[in-house]
Every structure is written in C-alpha cells, then in structure tokens.
Amino acid sequence: MTRILVLAFLFFLAEVYLLETSLNKLYQKDLWTVNFKNDSQRRVFKIMQNIHRASVPSVFVFGGSASREFFTPDSNMTKTLGIPFYNCAVSSESAYDSLKLQTLVKPNSIIIYGLHPKSFYDHSFDYKQVTEGHYFGGAYYKYPLVSDYLNAHVNADANNSVSTLHRLSPILNTYIYLLKEYIKNHSFTYITSSNLPNKKEPRQYRYIIKPMNTQKLHQKLKKYFQKSIPHMQENLKLNFFLLENMAQLAIDKNNKFILFELPFSPIVQKKFNPYLPAYRQALDNLLKKYPNIIFIPNSTLPPAKQQLFFDTIHLLPAGRDYYYKATAKSLKQVIQP
Numbered sequence: 447m448t449r450i451l452v453l454a455f456l457f458f459l460a461e462v463y464l465l466e467t468s469l470n471k472l473y474q475k476d477l478w479t480v481n482f483k484n485d486s487q488r489r490v491f492k493i494m495q496n497i498h499r500a501s502v503p504s505v506f507v508f509g510g511s512a513s514r515e516f517f518t519p520d521s522n523m524t525k526t527l528g529i530p531f532y533n534c535a536v537s538s539e540s541a542y543d544s545l546k547l548q549t550l551v552k553p554n555s556i557i558i559y560g561l562h563p564k565s566f567y568d569h570s571f572d573y574k575q576v577t578e579g580h581y582f583g584g585a586y587y588k589y590p591l592v593s594d595y596l597n598a599h600v601n602a603d604a605n606n607s608v609s610t611l612h613r614l615s616p617i618l619n620t621y622i623y624l625l626k627e628y629i630k631n632h633s634f635t636y637i638t639s640s641n642l643p644n645k646k647e648p649r650q651y652r653y654i655i656k657p658m659n660t661q662k663l664h665q666k667l668k669k670y671f672q673k674s675i676p677h678m679q680e681n682l683k684l685n686f687f688l689l690e691n692m693a694q695l696a697i698d699k700n701n702k703f704i705l706f707e708l709p710f711s712p713i714v715q716k717k718f719n720p721y722l723p724a725y726r727q728a729l730d731n732l733l734k735k736y737p738n739i740i741f742i743p744n745s746t747l748p749p750a751k752q753q754l755f756f757d758t759i760h761l762l763p764a765g766r767d768y769y770y771k772a773t774a775k776s777l778k779q780v781i782q783p
Contacts, residue, residue, distance in 0.1 A: 479643035486537045489648035490581045493534045497550045504530040505556045505781065508544035508692075511537040512708050512759040513560025515653055517773065518766050526774045527781055533650060535560060536581065540571045541688035543581050548695055556702045556781060559692060562710075563718060563725040564759055566685040569673040653756035654763060663757055667717055678721065686728045693736045703736075704780060705729075707744040709769065711755040742776045 478491035497506065505527065507513055513535035517523055523531035534547055548557060565571060658666075674681070689705075696703035710718070733741055747769055754765030761769070 476643075478648060479645055481644045485648050487581070488644070489536050489650075492648050493532070493536070493547065494550060496532045497534065497547065500530055500532060500552070500555075502552050502554050503556055504532060504552075505558060505777075506548075506551055507531075507533045507535055507558045507560065508539070508547060509535045509560030509562075509708075510539045510565050511535065511652070512562050512565065512761075513539075514650055515756075515760045516560060516708055516766065516769070518770050519650070523774075527777060529556075529781060537652070538570060539581070541566075541685045541692070545688055545692050545695065548692055551699065551701060553699045553701065555699075556704065557692070557696050558704045558706050558777075559689070561705050561707045561729075562759055563722060564670075564714060566682050566725060567674050567678045567721060568670070568681065569677060571681060571685060651763075653760040655756065657753055657755060657762065658757045663713065667713070667758060671717075679724065682724060682728060686732060690732060690736070693732070693739055697736075697738065702740065702781075703738070704740040704742065704777075706742045706773075706776075708759065709744045709747050709750045711750055711758055712752045714758045715750070740780045742780070746776050747772045 476495070478488045478495060480488070480491075482488050500506075505523075507517060514533060514537065517531075517533050520531050520533055523533075534544075536543070539547075544559060551557065693703050695701075729741075733739055751768070754762060754768055756762050
C-alpha cells in the first residue's frame with residue numbers, strides 16, 4: 447500500500463522533528479482498516495477513533511481482555527444506559543496502556559476500569575511491559591530507571607509539559623510503533639501492492655468456545671504462579687501507582703472514574719486467596735486517598751460459576767448474559783443523574 451509508505455515517512459519526520467500539534471489529527475483517519483499483524487492492533491486504532499469522535503458525555507471502558515469480554519456489545523450497553531458506551535479494552539492492555547488511552551478522552555466523560563487482581567499481579571504487566579508497551583511504543587520512552595520515568599513523566603504526558611520529543615502524543619507514538627510492526631511483519635511487495643484494506647470491524651470477543659479443559663486450566667495457572675510469584679508485590683505496586691495516575695487524570699479532566707471489580711471464577715478465588723489481602727489493602731488505600739472514585743465490588747454480581755468462564759477470567763457468551771442485568775443495574779445507579 448503506497449499510503450503506508452508515505453505515512454511511515456511522515457511519521458519518521460514527526461518522530462525526529464515535529465511537535466505533537468503538527469500531526470495531532472491523524473487519528474481521525476480510518477487507519478484501523480489497514481491489515482496489521484493481528485486484530486488487536488487494528489482494534490487499538492478503531493478505539494482511538496471512537497474516543498475522538500465520541501460525544502460528551504460518553505462511557506469508556508479500559509482494562510485488558512477480561513474487561514473486553516465482560517461487557518455486552520457497545521450498542522446494547524448504549525441502549526441500556528441511555529448514553530454512548532465504548533469498550534476500549536484490548537488483549538494485554540496494561541494499566542499504562544489504559545492511562546495513555548485515557549489522555550485522549552474528552553473532559554466530562556465517564557471512565558470505567560475493569561479491576562482484576564490476576565492482572566495486577568501478572569508477570570506480563572511488569573516494568574518491562576511499561577517501558578516497551580504492547581500498543582503505545584513504550585520504547586520511545588527509554589530511561590535508566592522506570593520509577594524515575596513514571597514519577598517524572600506519566601502525569602506530564604497528559605498535560606504536554608515535557609520536552610519536545612516527549613510531547614509526541616499517545617496517538618502518534620502508537621502510529622509509529624504499529625506502522626513499524628506492520629512493515630516488519632510484511633514484505634515490501636505486500637505493502638506496495640493494491641490489496642484492499644480490511645473494512646470489517648475489528649472483533650471484540652474472542653473467547654466464544656466451550657470452557658477450557660480443567661486439567662489444562664490448572665496447568666495454565668501453575669505456570670502463571672511460577673512466573674508471577676517472584677515479582678507479585680513489585681507488579682502490584684506498579685499497577686496501583688498507574689491506577690492512581692488514572693484517578694488523578696480523571697479529576698484533572700473532570701471525568702467520573704469508576705472501578706468495576708470483575709468477577710473471580712471459583713478456581714481463581716481459591717488459588718488467589720493467599721494473595722487477595724495485599725490486593726484488598728492496596729485498593730482500600732487508593733479509595734481512601736481518592737474518595738471521588740466510584741467502586742463497584744464484584745459482590746454486587748451474582749455468584750460466579752466456572753462453566754461461565756472460558757478460562758480463569760475470560761467470560762463465555764453465557765457468562766456475559768448471566769452478569770448483564772446486575773452490571774447494567776450497578777452502572778445505571780452511578781452513571782445516570
């Protein structure tokens with residue numbers, strides 16, 4: 447595709463020379479139609495476009511794939527709540543990814559973050575993920591110490607008060623990063639050919655098969671704990687630090703901030719019992735520090751059933767239907783005046 451080469455050249459110039467304001471409208475284009483390596487990358491583009499075009503007020507959901515799978519389709523939630531609803535969650539979307547997306551949201555909007563301790567402890571969301579990122583070109587922010595970067599630049603990112611290079615917007619960083627990924631994973635012949643863009647909407651739901659085999663599920667959790675336990679407290683601290691930045695950003699932009707605690711499958715509840723006190727304490731500390739945060743605990747939801755989950759945290763269609771009424775009721779109580 448010729449336009450990809452032209453855009454890549456423009457992004458290269460922007461990456462080195464230009465300010466954020468020079469290219470801050472590129473995300474208005476339908477670049478999500480480009481065939482990237484995977485559907486999640488296309489979905490990120492579509493999400494950014496939705497955020498830009500959304501009216502005020504609108505509801506935006508952030509979080510990882512558990513959030514993506516939990517809520518019923520956007521059109522259904524929009525009709526139920528009586529307000530535009532956009533599920534902006536993507537597979538492997540870290541709290542840092544969510545924070546960067548949140549910088550694009552207009553003032554006087556509503557932010558929902560899908561809360562799950564498994565993600566906060568997850569080895570996939572450690573310091574390396576924050577500095578390199580799945581979607582937001584974290585490699586453009588390389589500092590000796592991640593903690594120094596976070597303390598110095600996370601909030602500054604939102605208000606454009608850092609140096610020229612670091613004033614590149616989340617949008618532009620994402621375009622540069624994903625375009626490089628696109629070029630890296632496709633041949634020159636493919637890129638310059640006349641292949642038509644993929645006009646089909648990126649998929650939201652992925653886990654639409656029967657529940658995972660129990661033995662395989664336990665094996666998956668075993669591997670998870672083997673990798674996560676050595677850094678659990680470190681990852682928990684980092685993720686709550688980022689969550690605190692999300693809460694502060696919501697205050698600065700006069701956005702309503704809702705923490706929606708997603709349901710724990712019975713297996714997760716049992717396996718995570720020893721680690722839940724630290725999660726609960728960190729959550730209590732956050733809610734005390736930011737009393738304006740609206741917290742919806744999963745105790746407001748019907749009892750969890752393992753057969754409603756594909757694995758540990760991803761719901762099947764039957765699970766979404768099962769939790770739908772309680773979810774809609776809880777959100778209506780805090781969203782509607």
